[in-house]
Amino acid sequence: MSISRRNLLAGAGAGMIAMASPLRSAWAQSKAEFSYKYANNLPVTHPMNIRAKEMADAILAETSGRVEIRIFPSSQLGSDTDMLSQVRSGGVEFFTLSPLILATLVKGASISGIGFAFENYDAVWKAMDGDLGAHVRKEIAKVNLIAMDKIWDNGFRQITSSTKPIQTAEDLKGFKIRVPVSPLWTSMFKAFDSAPASINFNEVYSALQTKVVDGQENPLAIIDTAKLNEVQKYCSITNHMWDGFWFLANRRAWEKLPENLRTIVAKNINAAGLKERADVAAMNAGLQKGLTDKGMIFNTTKPDSFRDRLRAGGFYKEWKANLGDEAWALLERYSGKLA
Ligand code: X2X
Numbered sequence: 001m002s003i004s005r006r007n008l009l010a011g012a013g014a015g016m017i018a019m020a021s022p023l024r025s026a027w028a029q030s031k032a033e034f035s036y037k038y039a040n041n042l043p044v045t046h047p048m049n050i051r052a053k054e055m056a057d058a059i060l061a062e063t064s065g066r067v068e069i070r071i072f073p074s075s076q077l078g079s080d081t082d083m084l085s086q087v088r089s090g091g092v093e094f095f096t097l098s099p100l101i102l103a104t105l106v107k108g109a110s111i112s113g114i115g116f117a118f119e120n121y122d123a124v125w126k127a128m129d130g131d132l133g134a135h136v137r138k139e140i141a142k143v144n145l146i147a148m149d150k151i152w153d154n155g156f157r158q159i160t161s162s163t164k165p166i167q168t169a170e171d172l173k174g175f176k177i178r179v180p181v182s183p184l185w186t187s188m189f190k191a192f193d194s195a196p197a198s199i200n201f202n203e204v205y206s207a208l209q210t211k212v213v214d215g216q217e218n219p220l221a222i223i224d225t226a227k228l229n230e231v232q233k234y235c236s237i238t239n240h241m242w243d244g245f246w247f248l249a250n251r252r253a254w255e256k257l258p259e260n261l262r263t264i265v266a267k268n269i270n271a272a273g274l275k276e277r278a279d280v281a282a283m284n285a286g287l288q289k290g291l292t293d294k295g296m297i298f299n300t301t302k303p304d305s306f307r308d309r310l311r312a313g314g315f316y317k318e319w320k321a322n323l324g325d326e327a328w329a330l331l332e333r334y335s336g337k338l339a
Helices: 005-018 022-029 047-062 080-089 107-113 121-128 131-141 183-191 201-209 220-225 251-256 259-293 303-312 315-323 325-335
Strands: 034-039 067-072 094-097 145-147 152-156 158-161 176-179 195-198 215-218 234-237 242-250 297-300
Touching: 034 080, 047 067, 047 259, 067 259, 080 094, 080 242, 107 131, 107 183, 107 242, 107 315, 107 325, 121 131, 121 242, 121 325, 131 145, 131 242, 131 325, 145 251, 152 220, 152 259, 158 220, 176 183, 176 201, 183 195, 183 303, 183 315, 201 215, 215 220, 220 259, 234 259, 242 251, 259 297, 303 315, 315 325
Parallel strands: 034 067, 034 094, 176 195, 176 215, 234 297
Antiparallel strands: 094 242, 145 242, 152 242, 158 215, 158 234
């Protein structure tokens, strides 16, 4: 895997940021026995990277400097598509990725992103920390990736636009919207008769700025930390789906760690994930005011109009057939009847 000089310097810079505390720079100079790279696609200011830095510091200390995790945020090592192939090949040892993008490799991972499946966070965590999450982690293990027990949070997604507020499903007809590279996202917005364009997150800001697309959808914490308010005027509260990030490890790299070190690393990754969940939920709950102050215009929407459209467009039927009755029944244990 070749990292361009710019990325390497940026990555090293990020790596240096990650090792800010004196404790880390001391051990970091004496090469750790296991020096692993963790890549993600979020801005350094997102709770994911704040908590990941604490996590890396704790792991270095608790393993007496034997395990060092260098953080490469903000798609410095490439797009999600690039980083997924890197974690599969071992070019990076850890990577956090939405289940719905992972579904390009692990079809069953889409189950957690079905439109309007989860009413609230209570239902999300019951499912993802329960049998539904366990089911998906088993599917992920089949492709030689290890998903840590506690999925990290992205949040409930809202639709933004530079042209108009989205009030009902009608407003989505012909709407040029960016979606992540994922079969389910494309299928959902096709069911709304929109014009979805699959674009990796590292190209979203410029795609909106140059009007390649008129809108996108993301939780408020991402809209804020990625400064999408600079290129989007309207934010319509749709809560059309919940999304998270599986914390993925390359199996070979994971199994290279002696068991006692694996236990420390897993414990700290999962603990950081729980703290990140609390941070993201608080941000998503509180950011409407902040984004309004930055000039965004918010509107509420009627969820039934979107849900009814998905039903009428055969979206639930299509995905029940794609994912299979067993997985669908597992989902409906937490979502209630969907199809
Ligand atoms: O690409 C997106 O929109 C993001 C950042 O939310 C994901 O990683 C799915």
